[in-house]
Amino acid sequence: MNIKxxxxxxxxxPYTIRYYEKIGLLRGVSRNASGHRWFTEKDIxxxxxxxxxxxxxxxxxxxxxxxxxxxxxxxxxxLRMKILEDHAVMLEDKIAEDMYHLKKLKEKIxxxxxxxxxxxxx
Amino acid sequence: MNIKxxxxxxxxxPYTIRYYEKIGLLRGVSRNASGHRWFTEKDIxxxxxxxxxxxxxxxxxxxxxxxxxxxxxxxxxxLRMKILEDHAVMLEDKIAEDMYHLKKLKEKIxxxxxxxxxxxxx
DNA sequence: ACTTGACTTAGAGTTTACTCTAAGTTGTAG
DNA sequence: CTACAACTTAGAGTAAACTCTAAGTCAAGT
Numbered sequence: 519m520n521i522k523x524x525x526x527x528x529x530x531x532p533y534t535i536r537y538y539e540k541i542g543l544l545r546g547v548s549r550n551a552s553g554h555r556w557f558t559e560k561d562i563x564x565x566x567x568x569x570x571x572x573x574x575x576x577x578x579x580x581x582x583x584x585x586x587x588x589x590x591x592x593x594x595x596x597l598r599m600k601i602l603e604d605h606a607v608m609l610e611d612k613i614a615e616d617m618y619h620l621k622k623l624k625e626k627i628x629x630x631x632x633x634x635x636x637x638x639x640x
Numbered sequence: 641m642n643i644k645x646x647x648x649x650x651x652x653x654p655y656t657i658r659y660y661e662k663i664g665l666l667r668g669v670s671r672n673a674s675g676h677r678w679f680t681e682k683d684i685x686x687x688x689x690x691x692x693x694x695x696x697x698x699x700x701x702x703x704x705x706x707x708x709x710x711x712x713x714x715x716x717x718x719l720r721m722k723i724l725e726d727h728a729v730m731l732e733d734k735i736a737e738d739m740y741h742l743k744k745l746k747e748k749i750x751x752x753x754x755x756x757x758x759x760x761x762x
Numbered sequence: 763a764c765t766t767g768a769c770t771t772a773g774a775g776t777t778t779a780c781t782c783t784a785a786g787t788t789g790t791a792g
Numbered sequence: 793c794t795a796c797a798a799c800t801t802a803g804a805g806t807a808a809a810c811t812c813t814a815a816g817t818c819a820a821g822t
Binding site: 520521522532536552553554555 | 768769770
C-alpha cells in the first residue's frame with residue numbers, strides 16, 4: 519500500500535512516517551517502480567509495536583536502540599527481551615502510581631462535591 | 641522557606657519553580673525583606689497538586705486554566721470539579737489502556753523466552 | 763500535450779516544558 | 793570593608809517529537 523493508506527491504517531501522519539524512516543525506526547521499506555514507498559503487512563505490525571512502546575512512555579531514542587538490535591538479527595534476542603522486561607516493570611510501576619493519583623483525585627472531587635453541597639444548604 | 645529549600649522538598653528545580661510563577665501557575669508567592677521568594681506550606685500543597693495533574697498527563701496549559709479558575713474564587717468550584725472529573729475519567733481510560741499494553745508486552749516477552757528456549761535445545 | 767494530484771527530498775519551523783546565561787542586588791562572615 | 797554565596801530579572805538556548813515548506817518527479821486522465 520502507499521503512504522496514504524498506511525497512514526490511515528496506522529493513524530500516523532505521512533510526515534511522521536517519513537520522519538520515523540529518516541531516524542531509522544522504520545527500515546527496509548520497499549519502493550514501487552516510481553520510487554514511492556510501498557508498505558506491507560509487516561510494516562503495520564512493526565509500527566503498531568513502535569506505537570505500543572511510545573504510548574507507554576518509551577522515548578524514540580530507546581525504541582531506536584531496540585530497532586538497531588532487531589536489525590542485527592537473532593543474536594540480540596536476549597538483549598531485546600531484557601529491554602522489554604525492564605520496560606514492563608516500569609509500566610507496572612507507572613500503572614500503580616496512576617492508580618494512586620486517581621484515588622487522590624477522586625478524594626479531591628468528593629471534597630469539592632461536599633463543599634458545594636454545603637453551600638447550597640446555606 | 642527560600643527557593644532552595646522549596647526546591648528540595650518539592651523536587652522541582654529553582655528554574656522550574658520560577659518558570660511556573662512566570663506563566664502564572666504559581667501565584668501570590670510572598671517575598672522577604674530583600675525581595676527573595678518566601679514559600680509556605682500552602683505553596684507546597686499547591687505544587688504537589690500541580691505535579692499530580694502533570695504526572696497524569698495534563699498539559700501545563702490546562703493546569704493553568706484550573707489555576708485561573710482557582711484565582712477567581714469559590715464561584716468556580718463546580719467548573720473546577722468538572723475539570724477534575726473529566727481528568728479522572730481520562731486517567732481511568734489511560735490506566736485501562738496501559739494494562740492492555742502491559743498484557744501485550746508480557747505476551748511478547750513470553751514469546752521471546754520460548755524462542756530462546758528452543759534455540760538452546762538445538 | 764498538459765494539468766492534476768500524490769508522491770519524493772532536504773531542511774526549516776513549531777510546540778511544550780523546561781534549563782541556562784548574564785548582569786545585577788543583597789545578607790552574612792571574616 | 794570586602795569577599796562570597798544565594799538570590800533576582802529578562803530573555804536566550806535546548807531537547808523531543810513532530811510538522812511543514814519548497815522544489816522537484818511521475819503517472820493518469822482529458
